[in-house]
Amino acid sequence: MDININGLFGEMVSTLGKALDLRSIKHNTIASNITNADTPGYNSFDLVFEDEIQKRTGAKPEVGMRRTDNGHFSAVNGAIDNIEYKIKYKTEKPPMVNLRGDGNTVDIDKEMSKLSENSLMYNASAQILSRKFQSLKSVITGGGG
Amino acid sequence: MNIFNALRISSSGLTAQRIRMNLISSNLANVNTTRTPQGGPYKRQEAVFAACSDPDSFKNMVDIKITGSRSGVEVVDIINDPRPSQTKYDPGHPDADKKGYVKLPNVNLIEEMVNMISATRSYEANVTAVNATKKMALKALEIGR
Numbered sequence: 001m002d003i004n005i006n007g008l009f010g011e012m013v014s015t016l017g018k019a020l021d022l023r024s025i026k027h028n029t030i031a032s033n034i035t036n037a038d039t040p041g042y043n044s045f046d047l048v049f050e051d052e053i054q055k056r057t058g059a060k061p062e063v064g065m066r067r068t069d070n071g072h073f074s075a076v077n078g079a080i081d082n083i084e085y086k087i088k089y090k091t092e093k094p095p096m097v098n099l100r101g102d103g104n105t106v107d108i109d110k111e112m113s114k115l116s117e118n119s120l121m122y123n124a125s126a127q128i129l130s131r132k133f134q135s136l137k138s139v140i141t142g143g144g145g
Numbered sequence: 146m147n148i149f150n151a152l153r154i155s156s157s158g159l160t161a162q163r164i165r166m167n168l169i170s171s172n173l174a175n176v177n178t179t180r181t182p183q184g185g186p187y188k189r190q191e192a193v194f195a196a197c198s199d200p201d202s203f204k205n206m207v208d209i210k211i212t213g214s215r216s217g218v219e220v221v222d223i224i225n226d227p228r229p230s231q232t233k234y235d236p237g238h239p240d241a242d243k244k245g246y247v248k249l250p251n252v253n254l255i256e257e258m259v260n261m262i263s264a265t266r267s268y269e270a271n272v273t274a275v276n277a278t279k280k281m282a283l284k285a286l287e288i289g290r
Binding site for chain 2: 020023024027028030031032034035036037038039040042108111112115116119122123126127129130133
């Protein structure tokens with residue numbers, strides 16, 4: 001018997017879970033940049049993963065697991081699970097014109113807009129995930145609950 | 146957990162800005178002080194910020210190695226401004242020297258006001274980050290509901 005667990009919790013749940021993970025790490029980097037907006041010599045840094053996640057979603061896993069028995073779960077989620085190895089922190093380029101003499105490269109306006117964008121996307125992912133579970137529950141209870 | 150780490154980072158920023166604000170208030174309050182326990186007029190004080198993170202936590206040490214950046218901020222030192230005191234001709238002042246000159250603190254009112262605005266704005270930026278963190282955490286709690 002082939003248990004198709006992916007029909008229930010397939011790519012969507014694992015992708016959204018990973019997205020939430022990465023967003024919360026990114027939130028940390030942004031909070032750190034905002035906190036150090038007045039620290040002399042601080043280099044602002046960023047976590048860039050949007051491109052990588054877009055490349056990976058829906059793509060076939062590069063190294064798949066082989067099923068030797070029909071009872072094994074299939075491993076199509078490998079693509080999204082190892083995404084973090086491809087994501088790097090990068091120090092942001094200092095602005096062309098830096099009027100600050102203390103060597104700090106934090107652009108506070110950019111950080112604030114990144115903060116609101118990131119938390120908005122986090123909330124959106126959490127909401128979609130929540131809806132997914134709600135619709136699963138609806139299926140389980142036969143549409144009655 | 147990541148979300149609480151973000152809260153810690155932002156609160157270290159709040160603490161640092163509050164200390165800076167206290168020093169600015171102290172400078173403003175002592176703009177005419179000519180007597181101090183150390184002798185001579187009041188010296189303008191300033192906080193020195195440095196990026197930091199919990200040295201105790203292994204994860205934080207790894208983070209520092211990976212990102213090359215430190216997360217929170219702390220006040221590592223409070224320095225006395227080395228600029229010379231202002232002198233004012235005021236023979237009637239009890240602390241005037243024989244030629245009638247009084248040594249006043251090296252506090253520049255306009256400079257303090259500008260610093261005060263800067264500290265307020267940085268504090269607000271950190272408050273915004275704390276609120277965003279809180280909203281994200283609450284949203285994550287709603288997933289299974």
